[in-house]
Amino acid sequence: MKFIIRAICISALCSFMSLAQSVSLDKVAVIVDQGVVLESEIESLVNEVKRNAEAQGQALPSDRVLRTQAIERLITKSLQMQMAERMGVQVSDPQLEQTITNIAQQQGATIDDLRNELEQQGIAYDDYREDVREELIVGEVTRANVRRRVYVTPQEISNLVKLMDQQGAEQAEYNLGHILIGLPSSPTDEDVASARSRADKVIELLNNGSDFTKIAITSSSGSNALEGGDMGWMNVNSMPTLFAEAVQGKEKGELIGPIRSGAGFHILKIKDTRGIEKITIEEVNARHILIKPSIILSDEKAKEMLEKFRQQVIDGDADFAELAKEHSEDPGSALKGGELGWSDPNNYVPAFREALAGLEPGEYSEPVRSQFGWHLMQLIDRRIDDATDKRKEDKAYQLLFNRKFKEESEAWLREMRDTAYIEVVE
Structure with missing residues (x-):
């Protein structure tokens, strides 16, 4: 029995010595404050750069230059990771998995597709996960330290x-329609008054829905009258200064004029625009009463309280603003009768926003639950704001x-x- 055990020990020792000879031990390449950069990390980064360059058909400098650059990159990363540890910055496994899922989706792939791709490149999925985790940590540390410097x-x-x-x-370019109510070269006051009167009449007809092209052909003294007054697409720098100043800030479909010049009275229509950014948002003006459940006031009782308020307001037995001043637990709006003022509805929490979306101006909501408590709200009005x-x-x-x-x-x-x-x- 002793012989067998000894034989096993010798065999194990020989195997270990063989393994030690075939696998070179990793070693420290750079000391960085309280951390180190290992030789294996440098080799891994250099190999990654080479793989990427080969895939993209790019030429690379010498291995010595690549090694120097890789060392600098790893020194910086080590310093950032050490700072992250001092700051307590961490990335949880659920956060990491969600990030990797997003990366795969952005490439139109699944996690399994990503695993297969990494395997084909000789990259272990666990190593990839930790690389992504470190990138997230480094990004958060950088943002935290640099943001306050900006x-x-x-x-x-x-x-x-x-x-x-x-x-x-x-x-910016404008597609303009043009009607000119012309004046003689030396107009009298009577000529000017007559032309102005005709121009006002044209504006009135156009505002009442008359066809611009037809009126231009009929009434315009401009050179493009037979084309229905169509001036085509023009940049503000290429159109007459008088027109350029007039169209600034105007929108598609607007009528402009009459504008007086030496030639007469001009009427413009902005038929279309391009290269102009115009952004509008819908804003809502609402008011609410907030009741927060507590140890004393149950969730159900808070809801019933608002249901009672709603009925009182609808029946005319109570005033919404007075109820808000007396009962609402939103200090920012309670003193103003619950009014929140004009705001983009996207600024509100989802439950509040969705309830407002279903209301017409003047209507009261049923009690709505959000993370802040129970709300009774009224939509005062909506508007489109530039x-x-x-x-x-x-x-x-x-x-x-x-x-x-x-x-x-x-x-x-x-x-x-x-x-x-x-x-x-x-």
């Missing part, structure tokens, strides 16, 4: 909006923020790299 001034936004408007004006300027400002802010964020990210990484202890192990 400041966009109102003046910068205003200047960029003006520049965008100028560029937009240069790209959000073009607000959207331009938002776009300008985002462009400025993204540019500054990139600049500050690079500065932050340099500062972190400069203050870190780095030792390349020979």
